[in-house]
Amino acid sequence: MPLSRDDALALDSASPLADRRALFELPEGKVYLCGNSLGALPTAVPDRMAETVRAEWGVELVSGWNRAGWTGLVRSVGARIAPLIGVSGRDVTVGDSTSVSLFKLLVAAARLRPDRRALVMEPTTFPTDGYVAQGVARLLDLELRWCDPADPAAALDDDVAVLALTHVDFRTGAMFDMAALTRAAHDAGAVALWDLCHSAGAVPVDLTAVDADLAVGCTYKYLNGGPGAPAFTWVAPRLQGQVEQPITGWWGHRTPFDMPREFEPADGIARMDVGTPPVLALSALDAALTAFDGVSADELRAASLSLTDLFIALVDERLDGQGFEVVTPRDHARRGSQVSLRHPEAYGVVQALIARGVVGDFRVPDVARFGFAPLYVRHVDVHDAVDRLVEVLANDEHRDPAYSRRNAVT
Ligand SMILES: Cc1ncc(COP(=O)(O)O)c(C=O)c1O
Structure with missing residues (x-):
């Protein structure tokens, strides 16, 4: 494992993704290791936003729906995400937040197994997943069964309707074996629902190969769609004729502009849609996803592992005893595309690093998280980040009283 800065630079110039960083606007001198929270700004986005706002909305006005292709955006953006999760573009839709999309999917999943009374989820998952599951359990009078994160399959039995898991854990970066757990869910007669927030665009996902049932994921992390970008939803084609989602809005209707009184779900994935699509956000996301054009899942994974391996090796070597x-x-x-470090003063460490231009984040109670977005993080960034981490500790910068009070977003 090469550990010098020159070695890191050499790895960067040899990387097949070396040209990708130029597709992002990153502030000079900043080391951005927070793409697992909010992805960086792709250079294609500002022009596209300006065009959508000025030339489409400003000129076409309401005809934009027909003339500027706004109605088709949900599908075309879904088709861009599809290869990153191993599915057909026909089967992905985009819109609503992750939390709302998860609610729709959890209810739809439970309704696929009407004779079963339990939802299984793991207790350390991202809070919104657990909160939404609690709401769904209450709504449908189901049992929410928390599983052991070390062995989710042990919670399965013939009363379980849904096993809903986050593929890569937001706090630790640990990755579940999607194939094995989907198989375990099916063996128990349950539906497998995957949250891909920390997977899509960062680790290889093949929902088709593992025969998954349902999936959801956000687009503002590794997919770089911008703050609050809409989530994607996937339903296996074999289930699309059966799923019944709870928010029966007009965009999920078979014939929305006939405006009949009775709800009749659209065919295919469109039945997961609810209301008017967020055209500005979808345009930004559509442009952002062009950064993945021509990149293979293997290249992304190789780059991500090389970055996380280097970070771990440098932490081992240079921060031993700290x-x-x-x-x-x-x-x-078992590793996603982030590295999390537990430290008793993790909040101060993260804040002191940010003050030195290295952006990571903090998660309660004591975790400093560093995300390695393989399209734009370089080995030299990893090297420099650890350099500055060593300096922060050496100078006790993390103990600055200014960091004794936490910001609202940590
Ligand atoms: C696993 C997971 N699910 C869901 C969310 C967020 O949901 P929403 O997009 O509705 O805020 C996050 C956010 O970080 C997440 O990590």
Whole structure:
């Protein structure tokens, strides 16, 4: 493992993704390791936004729906995401937040198994997943069964309707074995629902190969769609004729502009749609996703693992005895695209690093998270980040009283 800065630069120039960073606007001198929270701004986005606002909305006005292709955006953006998750573009839709999309999918999943009374989820998942599951359990009078994160399959039995898991854990970066757990869910007669927020665009996902049932994911992290960008939803083609989602809005109707009184779900994935699509956000996302054009899942994975391997190796080598514990699995098969370090003063460490131009984030109670978005993070960034981390600790910068009070967003 090469550890010098020159070695890091050499790895960057040899990378097949070396040309990709130029497709992002990143502030000079900043090391951005927070793409697992909010992806960087792709250069294609500002022009596209200006065009959508000025030339489409400003000129076409309401005819934009027909003349500027606004009605087709949901499908075309879905088709751009599809190869990143191993599915057909016909089967992905985009719109609503992750939380709302998850609600729709959880209800739809439970309704696929009407004789079963339990939803299984793991307790350390991202809070919104658990909160939404609690709401769904209450609404449908189901049991929300928390599983052991080390062995979710142990919670399955013949009363479980849905196993809903987050593929890559937001706090630790640990990745579940999607194929094995989907198989376990099916063996128990349950439906497998995957949250891909920390997977899409960062780790290989093949929902078709693992025979998954339903999936949801956000687009503002590794897909770089911008703050609050809409979520994507996938339903296996074999289930699309059966799923019944709870928010029966007009955009999920078979013939929305005939405006009949009775709701009749659209065919295919369109039945997961609800209301008027967010055209500005979809245009930004459509442009953002062009950064993935021509990039293979293998190239993304190789770059991501190379970056996270280097970060872990440098932390091991240079921060030994400083109170850090690498909580992200070292095993490649179990690692997403982030590295999390447990440290008793993690909040101060993250804030002091930000003051030095290295952006990571903090998650309660004691985790400093660093995301490695393979399209734009370089090995030299990893090297420089650890350099500055060493300096922060050496100078006690993380103990600055200014960091004793936490910001609202950590
Ligand atoms: C696994 C997971 N699910 C859901 C969300 C967020 O949901 P929403 O987009 O509705 O805010 C996050 C946000 O970080 C997440 O990590």
